[in-house]
Amino acid sequence: MDLVPREEPEAADPRQRLLNAAYRVFAEKGLQGARTRDIAARAGVNLAMLHYYYRSKEELYAQVLTPLYREVFSRLDSVLSGPGDPRDRLEAAVSVYFDFLKRYPSLPRLVMWELASGAQVLRGVFAGLLDPASGSLFHHFRRLFQEGREQGIFRDTPPEQAIISTVALIIFPFAARDLLTAALPGVADQPEFIERRRRHVLDLLMRGLGEEGHNP
Amino acid sequence: MDLVPREEPEAADPRQRLLNAAYRVFAEKGLQGARTRDIAARAGVNLAMLHYYYRSKEELYAQVLTPLYREVFSRLDSVLSGPGDPRDRLEAAVSVYFDFLKRYPSLPRLVMWELASGAQVLRGVFAGLLDPASGSLFHHFRRLFQEGREQGIFRDTPPEQAIISTVALIIFPFAARDLLTAALPGVADQPEFIERRRRHVLDLLMRGLGEEGHNP
DNA sequence: GTCTATATCCTGATAGAC
DNA sequence: GTCTATCAGGATATAGAC
Numbered sequence: 001m002d003l004v005p006r007e008e009p010e011a012a013d014p015r016q017r018l019l020n021a022a023y024r025v026f027a028e029k030g031l032q033g034a035r036t037r038d039i040a041a042r043a044g045v046n047l048a049m050l051h052y053y054y055r056s057k058e059e060l061y062a063q064v065l066t067p068l069y070r071e072v073f074s075r076l077d078s079v080l081s082g083p084g085d086p087r088d089r090l091e092a093a094v095s096v097y098f099d100f101l102k103r104y105p106s107l108p109r110l111v112m113w114e115l116a117s118g119a120q121v122l123r124g125v126f127a128g129l130l131d132p133a134s135g136s137l138f139h140h141f142r143r144l145f146q147e148g149r150e151q152g153i154f155r156d157t158p159p160e161q162a163i164i165s166t167v168a169l170i171i172f173p174f175a176a177r178d179l180l181t182a183a184l185p186g187v188a189d190q191p192e193f194i195e196r197r198r199r200h201v202l203d204l205l206m207r208g209l210g211e212e213g214h215n216p
Numbered sequence: 217m218d219l220v221p222r223e224e225p226e227a228a229d230p231r232q233r234l235l236n237a238a239y240r241v242f243a244e245k246g247l248q249g250a251r252t253r254d255i256a257a258r259a260g261v262n263l264a265m266l267h268y269y270y271r272s273k274e275e276l277y278a279q280v281l282t283p284l285y286r287e288v289f290s291r292l293d294s295v296l297s298g299p300g301d302p303r304d305r306l307e308a309a310v311s312v313y314f315d316f317l318k319r320y321p322s323l324p325r326l327v328m329w330e331l332a333s334g335a336q337v338l339r340g341v342f343a344g345l346l347d348p349a350s351g352s353l354f355h356h357f358r359r360l361f362q363e364g365r366e367q368g369i370f371r372d373t374p375p376e377q378a379i380i381s382t383v384a385l386i387i388f389p390f391a392a393r394d395l396l397t398a399a400l401p402g403v404a405d406q407p408e409f410i411e412r413r414r415r416h417v418l419d420l421l422m423r424g425l426g427e428e429g430h431n432p
Numbered sequence: 433g434t435c436t437a438t439a440t441c442c443t444g445a446t447a448g449a450c
Numbered sequence: 451g452t453c454t455a456t457c458a459g460g461a462t463a464t465a466g467a468c
Contacts, residue, residue: 168388183342184380200374201381209423263445265451
């Protein structure tokens with residue numbers, strides 16, 4: 001947990017300061033665009049130390065992303081496989097992500113770079129999570145929608161499409177925040193945007209996927 | 217229209233071949249990751265010619281993206297401001313994008329790179345489109361949802377949120393296609409995926425945004 | 433562990449002959 | 451318009467003193 005970069009100014013350990021700085025620089029510029037000099041400078045650490053602790057830029061990149069992904073997935077997993085009816089579980093899963101967003105505002109942008117470049121690190125983390133015994137994130141998600149359908153709460157929607165839509169609705173606006181601010185001034189640049197967005201996403205999903213007559 | 221890159225193998229004009237190659241390389245690697253040498257090589261054109269026709273890598277990048285954005289926006293604009301009830305217009309707008317996707321499969325990835333890096337080109341095109349007289353894309357979109365609400369077709373949803381969600385649902389899955397293929401094998405890697413996705417998006421939007429009792 | 437200095441490679445861009 | 455050759459700058463990464 002100590003390896004997880006925080007968006008906090010101070011940190012004692014130079015290893016941690018490098019991770020914090022790398023988190024910010026990678027979010028801004030991506031893996032290719034980031035300069036190891038910048039990261040070292042922002043961390044207040046000598047450039048040579050960056051290579052001493054983390055062999056290469058790519059390894060540092062992976063060390064920044066992997067713990068973040070792991071933590072999100074772990075929390076999602078426990079919420080999705082937990083108790084509660086499908087509706088509540090979906091709502092909890094969405095909220096997990098939005099809460100995470102408050103702690104790591106740059107995460108969507110980081111994910112965006114990853115996706116554009118082929119998502120190698122993310123795919124690696126996924127591969128490590130594919131526990132054939134318990135199934136995984138997607139298994140839980142699928143089960144959620146199937147149960148919901150059996151109980152007459154959700155309509156008959158392909159679970160894969162529902163999963164994709166859920167993720168898209170959550171991640172996209174925050175990754176595209178710069179554009180939104182330019183195109184729709186006064187929307188995404190407000191502090192209340194996260195909460196507004198959370199409510200809208202939940203509403204859209206519940207109504208869009210839910211069986212009529214089961215809406216709050 | 218000749219400047220719009222096509223994903224076709226052959227082209228006579230070296231200018232056009234450079235645009236075609238640049239379209240592919242930029243989609244794969246992004247602006248920073250792309251190498252002018254690669255683009256020239258893929259185009260079968262000498263590296264010096266790339267700089268002869270397009271002064272810099274950045275200018276080539278802009279020349280690839282601008283016509284694409286312009287065309288999408290122009291088509292969306294005419295569909296959104298056209299006749300038909302709000303429901304039909306929304307459906308037509310979504311379809312415009314999906315049709316475009318069939319011609320330019322790499323466009324979402326290109327957009328993804330843009331968004332991650334701050335969307336400078338996209339914002340430039342937007343600024344050029346902001347015709348204060350006629351309003352613009354977003355104006356039409358807003359009007360669509362407002363009309364729909366007045367007619368009792370759409371529920372009372374913040375138009376900005378509806379716009380964001382529409383774009384997110386359409387773009388995201390195709391930009392994240394590599395990841396989806398890894399995480400959900402047999403879903404996004406099928407040729408029917410575009411059509412499946414189109415149907416799901418329309419269904420989700422209509423039910424999610426529509427007033428109950430107005431669903432087909 | 434920390435620093436300075438530097439090797440080595442690669443990149444975008446151009447000069448200049450044809 | 452097209453090519454070869456090359457420049458100048460900047461990048462990652464390391465060697466080696468302390």
